[in-house]
Amino acid sequence: MYAKAKPKALLLFSLFISLWSSPAKAQSAKSPNIIFVLVDDLGYGDIGVFFQNERKSRNDRSEPWIMTPQLDKMAHGGAMLTDHYTAAPVCAPSRASILMGVNQGHAHVRDNQFDKEIGDNYTMGAVLKAAGYKTIAVGKWGLQGEEEGPDWPTHPLKVGFDEYFGYIRHRDGHEHYPVEGIYRGSTEVYHDYETVEGLDKCYTGDLFTAKAKDYIIKHRDKSPNQPFFMYLAYDTPHAVLELPTQEYPAGGGLNGGIQWLGKAGEMINTASGEVDSYVYPEFRHASYDHDRNSATPEVPWPDTYKRYASVNRRIDDQVGDLMKLLEDLDIDDNTLVVFTSDNGPSRESYLPKEFAPYTPEFFNNFAHFDGIKRDVYEGGLRTATIVHWPARIKGGTVISSPSISYDWMATFADAAGAFVPVRTDGVSLLPSLTGTGNQEPSSIYVEYAQGGSIPNYAEFLEAHQGRKRGQMQMIRQGDMVGVRYDIQGQDDDFEIYDVTKDPQQGVDLSDQRPALQAGFKTAALRHRISDPAAPRPYDESLVPSIEVGNPQEGLTVKTYAINSSWIPKLHEQPLTQKAVKSPSFREVPNRGNLVVWQGYVDVPTAGKYTFSADRGTSHFFMRIHDIGVLDGNFDLNSIPKGTVYLAKGMHPVKIYCMRQSEDASLKLFWAYGEDEKNEIPAKAWYR
Known part of the structure; x- marks a missing residue:
């Protein structure tokens, strides 16, 4: 876990490593602040510029609508990603893939594994912290592991975040009042490892916004030259549809809007009034043509939908408040803000029985798509996503090329001038967002x-x-x-x-x-590896081999000079390149600290193969096709092991190993079926 396994510093020995030709990835003149705003169960059709404005323009009184003026403003000033997907159609696996930068075929949290530890590897927070960022997580977590308190194996503070404030447990995120909740009753909000008392009448959307603003203000005052990364994960609009206590405070930003007061019983400036009471005026007396007959009187919206609309408008106000703060602090120009959702719309409401059940049909939260949360049709996975960064992104940008939520780790690393771990399945979206460079296609699975x-x-x-x-x-x-x-x-x-x-x-x-x-x-x-905790009917299906014309014995080895604490996803030119017999350091030129062998492994018999590596304590990683088979990049004390089912024949392979001492060594093994492992023979490698 993060508390036990930390990346070791590179040890570069002058005996065999020449001066680096490219010692580090170029750091931008001033790395941007980064805020990732993730809401819970917001449908593609919930945002004005993506769908609701179109719905309003038709003026069909049988089809009610919701307006989102602040999010629309954000979109007009930045970029709309119209074909952006979430990594999973439900929250915990979706959030795990986002934070780890991997698809669900490589994630440690899959299916409905709520409160499971996120996994023993690099997170978005860890990558940006290593790049010099102050890292802050606010809001819903649900990826901490099953232990309690400081023993949580993947508490945010153990996975790359400097500070945390919010709901640790998944189930607590269903409740929008920590003290007076109408669904689950009282819940626990944590500041780092300690529970927070005195949260009477604190509506969580307001609470998380206030704390986020407080963190940003204090960081700006204390460390104005250090960039920050904030993972701001709201628990709304999901589930209980509780209402705020009062109208949103006027003004927004530094001196208005939601404010953190920090006093027990008066923690934020909306911790007064009546709990679960405030319906936005535009919805309070809203009516609609329920029977699609203009000759009969319209009827009021059911209270359930007034609630949903108010919760969504509250999110809109909260995001607008945050954006105003960035303007007031004069940091908006170089702050990269992403707004997105963890999955498609839900039909859950968790309201008392006297309320009508919620259905996304009322507002068509799924927009023009079929499917909702828990579906892999477009309605369950397509998410309305907005990106704002005035210094680099032109207002009014619309990006229709497909992308997916595990692209954000690579994107943020790119923006920060940092290396992203080789394990990631994502690509940087900066070329599309900024209109510069060539956009690498996203791998969407x-x-x-x-x-x-x-x-x-x-x-x-x-x-x-x-x-x-x-x-x-x-x-x-x-x-x-x-x-x-x-x-x-x-x-x-x-x-x-x-x-x-x-x-x-x-x-x-x-x-x-x-x-x-x-x-x-x-x-x-070729995009996944099986996980016994999430069995699939295709787990033991043979990964097809590749036809290779005129293969030659051996591999191609390349060396790189990389100033990174882990093996990165490479875009640099190699220092050296030559043909070798096998993945051994004996034939590798003495230049560069990262060695990459590439070619094919010839599988003699179709079936189950368990690969393993003896790499000492060097960072190590191996892919077969796009499958991350062996990962020793994070935990340097482990023996990397992975099982795949391979068809007979050639399979493309990439093997990465950091040369962290002059006596670095590497041996690769495989075991067929239940046989004993054997070192992979030189005759199995081709290029």
């Missing part, structure tokens, strides 16, 4: 398992209504999306849709695209 079925909403296509979920997958390449529901085995076909022309996914093109069908099936196996 989702897997998830959930009981139940797709709701029978009239807005959904009949073919989707009531469909059993079970084991699911989604993969996107270009405009084409492949989806599988209730998977029984690897031979099950993907439905294939052109989601740019068919966002509701009604025209299945799979019969017309046999090559793409085969490609999706192959690609899905």
